[in-house]
Amino acid sequence: MSDSVLAAIIAGTATLSASLLQLRSALLREATRGQSAARRKGKLQLILMLVVVGASAVSGFALSQWLNSGERVAQRTMQQELQARVAEISRTASQLELTRASARAEIESAVLRQIGSDGVIVTATVAACRPALSLSGAAPSGTAAEATAAAGRTCTEAEASQVTLCATIPGIAKITEVELFSRPAESDLPWSANRFLPGQESGQARFADKYSDGAVEAGTRQVCQGFAHWSTDHARLVRMIVRYSL
Numbered sequence: 001m002s003d004s005v006l007a008a009i010i011a012g013t014a015t016l017s018a019s020l021l022q023l024r025s026a027l028l029r030e031a032t033r034g035q036s037a038a039r040r041k042g043k044l045q046l047i048l049m050l051v052v053v054g055a056s057a058v059s060g061f062a063l064s065q066w067l068n069s070g071e072r073v074a075q076r077t078m079q080q081e082l083q084a085r086v087a088e089i090s091r092t093a094s095q096l097e098l099t100r101a102s103a104r105a106e107i108e109s110a111v112l113r114q115i116g117s118d119g120v121i122v123t124a125t126v127a128a129c130r131p132a133l134s135l136s137g138a139a140p141s142g143t144a145a146e147a148t149a150a151a152g153r154t155c156t157e158a159e160a161s162q163v164t165l166c167a168t169i170p171g172i173a174k175i176t177e178v179e180l181f182s183r184p185a186e187s188d189l190p191w192s193a194n195r196f197l198p199g200q201e202s203g204q205a206r207f208a209d210k211y212s213d214g215a216v217e218a219g220t221r222q223v224c225q226g227f228a229h230w231s232t233d234h235a236r237l238v239r240m241i242v243r244y245s246l
Contacts, residue, residue, distance in 0.1 A: 015052075015053075015056035015060070016053055016056060016057070019049050019052050019053045019056065020053075022049060023045075023046065023049045026045040026046070026049070109246065112170055112173075112246060113245070113246050116169070116170075116173060116176075116243060116244040116245055116246060117243065117245075118243075119177075119179070119241040119242060119243040120167040120168070120169060120241070120242045120243075120244075121167075121239065121240070121241050122165045122166065122167045122239070122240045122241075122242075123165075123237065123238065123239045123240075124163050124165055124227075124237075124238050125185060125235055125236070125237055125238075126161050126163050126205075126227065126229040126235060126236045126237075126238060127161055127235045128161075128229075128231060128232050128233060128234055128235050129155035129159060129160060129161050129204075129229060129230045129231060129232050130155075130232070131153040131154060131155045131159060131232060132159065153232075154230075154232055155204075155230040155231070155232055156230060157206070157228060157230050159230060160228035160229055160230035161228070161229045161230070162226065162227070162228055163226075163227050163229075163238065164224050164225070164226050164227070165224065165225050165226075165227065165238060165239075165240040166222045166223065166224040166225075167222065167223050167224075167240060167242040168220050168221070168222055169220065169221060169222075169223060169242060169244050170219065170220060170221075170244070170246065171216035171217075171219050171220055171221050172246065173221075173244035173245065173246055174244055174245050174246075175213065175223060175242065175243070175244050176243045176244055176245050177241075177242075177243040178198075178211050178223065178225065178240065178241070178242050178243075179195065179240070179241040179243075180195065180196040180197070180198065180207045180225065180238075180239075180240055181194050181195050181196060181238065181239040181240075181241075182194055182196050182202070182203075182205050182207070182227070182236055182237065182238045182239070183236065183237055184203070184234045184235070184236055184237075185234060185235040185236060185237050186234060187237075191239055198210055198211070198225075203231060203236075204229065204230050204231035205227070205228065205229045205230075205231065205236055206227070206228050207225060207226070207227050208225055208226035208227070208228075211223055211224060211225040212224045212225075223242050225240050
């Protein structure tokens with residue numbers, strides 16, 4: 001029970017108690033006086049007491065309702081302010097999340113564009129080709145004759161060591177350039193001096209005539225280029241640079 005309602009009840013109870021005491025006193029006085037005069041005066045006092053009691057009850061009830069209505073108005077106002085603040089916080093959080101997602105997407109796009117401009121680089125090492133021994137007239141395995149026979153043979157392109165270079169790029173990217181390089185493993189020459197064209201043969205090595213562009217999976221796709229090396233003298237380093245735009 002709120003303080004305002006309790007105060008109204010206490011005030012009404014006090015007024016009612018006082019009125020009842022006065023009514024009792026009036027009744028006692030009426031008994032000691034004459035019947036006729038006392039009866040008229042007692043009735044008047046009784047009516048007056050009943051009016052006072054009724055007015056006290058009505059005023060107490062009205063006071064409690066007025067105090068309660070004020071509390072309800074204040075509570076409703078506070079609730080509306082709280083709901084407005086919660087809605088404002090929710091809007092601010094949504095806007096912040098949208099801004100953060102937009103900024104992150106913009107940063108990711110900028111990074112991918114820079115990578116596409118610089119190029120995705122893939123390198124590999126291809127071992128020297130090891131020719132297969134001819135079965136006709138071959139010496140038993142592990143003998144010096146076998147080693148001599150193997151050393152004297154060369155690989156054909158059909159026996160070449162194969163490798164496939166694959167670069168991963170965004171699925172929506174547009175390929176602008178694919179650069180191919182190859183040099184002997186022991187060479188210190190810069191890559192720019194060892195650039196290959198697709199299908200070009202040099203030093204018993206060749207890149208495939210064209211690259212393959214894979215299907216999009218999980219937002220990315222692969223660009224692959226084959227390379228064949230059939231020299232028995234040395235290994236080779238190969239390099240592919242894929243540039244793209246978004």
